[in-house]
Amino acid sequence: MWANGGVRTALGARPPEGTGELSRRRVVAAYALAVLGTAVLTVVMTSVGSPSTLSFEAMVFLAFVVGCALLGGRWPAVAAALLAGFSLNYWFTEPLHQLRIASAENVATIVVFLVVATAVSGLVDAAARQTHQARVARREADDLALLNRSALVDDDVPRLLGVLCERFGFASAVLDPPAAPGVPAAPVDGGRFVLPDGWVLTVTGHEPDDAERRVLTAFAGHLALLRGQAELARQADAAHELELGNRVRTALLAAVSHDVRTPLAALKVAVSTLRTPGVQWAEADRQELLATIEEATDRLTGIIADLLDMTRLQSGGVRLALEEVPVEDLLARAAARRPVSIVVPDGLPCVRVDTGLTDRALDNLVANALRHGGGVVELEAAAVGHDVEVRVVDHGPGVPDALKPRMFAPFERLGVSPGGEGVGLGLTVAQGLAEAQGATVTARDTPGGGLTMVLTLPVAPTPPSDQVAT
Incomplete structure (x- = not known):
């Protein structure tokens, strides 16, 4: 569940957004607009030569100052306001082409224009910055919500780190255990985030900005919670396995001590x-x-x-030696060991099994039928699709459907066997030996009463016709 390794992806990657400051290119463009725009507006309005009042030119320049504020922020707008005020004084206020004003009303108009233009530029710049901050905050919330949703529906950390890479455009994301005391961390092209339990989330590809660092810090806390839950689940599984092992050992000792x-x-x-x-x-x-x-x-x-x-x-120590075996041979060997009757049709295909394991499984099934069947046990075989079914049929009391799954549990003895033989492992071993070689063991009711254990064996593959001919 927890892998100590990087997850690298380029799917869906997006470049990091700005930190809230306007780019240098936009600020330079705004200053250029302040200079050139003032000149262009002055030429246009003087060339028209309309008998407009000073307030009209002031309103035009005010709109121009607002545009500069939107493009480059406060200081390009202040520069535009000063240039526009100079233009109003020099080109549109009596006496023209002089840096003095004859009318007190015009002085008041230009002063009010400068104050309003500067205030409006500041408000526009503040509004633009607040809008950007709101956009960054919304992006942070969306990023954190996405990562948290992914963590809620999937506790596979490599996939979560893949989502992290896709969302922020990182080249890799690695979750490492705590470093040994006194060992300095190697420099990385990215950032490191320490989880509360000491593990370290390392991202590479680019340096996270402030917004990304806030999201990654919060997500690191969620990763720590997932790690804690995974550790608790691991401990619970270990405790369950230990308890199961203790129960098995207790049952084994009880069965062995008696049997x-x-x-x-x-x-x-x-x-x-x-x-x-x-x-x-x-x-x-x-x-x-x-x-x-x-x-x-x-x-x-x-x-x-x-x-x-x-x-x-249980230890996985079974070694297979698969070979093609005639079904008749398997049943003949079983009949030689136990008093059973055999019914085998002609033309049955060979099966591909481990002979030793199959003999052992079949012997356990026959022994169980003789012990509990209370009568004659029959061995039947039939081809069913791509398999061959070997049926061990008895005519005893049978087993209810609700108890059939329990028959294959270790140390389980549903019936009372004469003499109390066995430790309740015969069917468990038979099923395990069968499944180890790709076969199955199932229980069915015998028509007329009794139990039929079915050992389903895979048919040996038929070689191509050209290989048979040669």
Whole structure:
């Protein structure tokens, strides 16, 4: 979930916006406009030669000063106001072409014009700056909202860092663990943001501006919360796995203490009986005691084999040796080990399985059917699509549909088996061995009563016709 690595992207990248100050090009253009515009307006209004009043020319120049304020801010507008005031005095106020004014009314008009032009330019500049600041604040809110929405719907940090790169146009975004004490951080072409838990968010590609730094600082706090949640989830998973392991070990000890003790006790009694001093046992009694020893040994061997297979499955230690095997051979070997009947149609395709694992899984299914079926067990096979189904059919009490999923849980024994054999791992091991080689084990009801365990095996691929011909 948390990767210590960079996420680089160029999709949807946008260049950083300004900090709120007007660019140098705009300010220079505004000063040029103040000079050239004043000259052009003066030439135009003097060439028209209309008997307009001074207030008309003042209003025209006032509108011109406002335009300079919008383009370059306050100081180009102040320069435009001073130049416009000079033009009004020199070209449009009696006596013309002199820097003196004959009428007090005209003096008042020019003074009022300068005051109003300067005040208006300041107000326009302030309004423009406030508009820009509002736009920056809205952009910050949109950026933070986007990142927070992404963090709410997706806790995959590499993808979140990818969204960060796309939104701000960074070349990469990296979340690193805290550096060792005394180790200086390497310089980067970008910025670093320390999370509350000490981890560091590093972005490269360009230096974040003030607005981006505010957003990234807030987002770093959200990343720290996600890290905390991920750590809590990891600890909860670890605690759950530990609890599950404890339950499994407890069940294993309980099952082994009971199910291993029974055949061991039988072995002890049979061996001690045979070794009784001064007793000459009849051949029939001796053979019965030896049969008891053999049966108890087989039961112990089955229990130990189930435990070893379960350990291999849980540790991922199963190694496959897949090969093409005729289904008839699999069923024949199963029938040689257990008293079952076989029904196999002609023309079944070969299956691609691990012979040893399949024999073990099938043997467990047959043993379970013999233990709980209470009668004859039948082995059937049939081709179904691209698979072959091997069915272990018994006619016992069966299992309700609601309990069928529990049959494959470790140490689960739904029925009462004669003699209490096994530790409840037979079906679990059979399912694990089957799934390890791409097969499946499912439970169905037998028509007329009973349970049918279905081992579905993949059919071996058919070679191309040209390869068969050669």
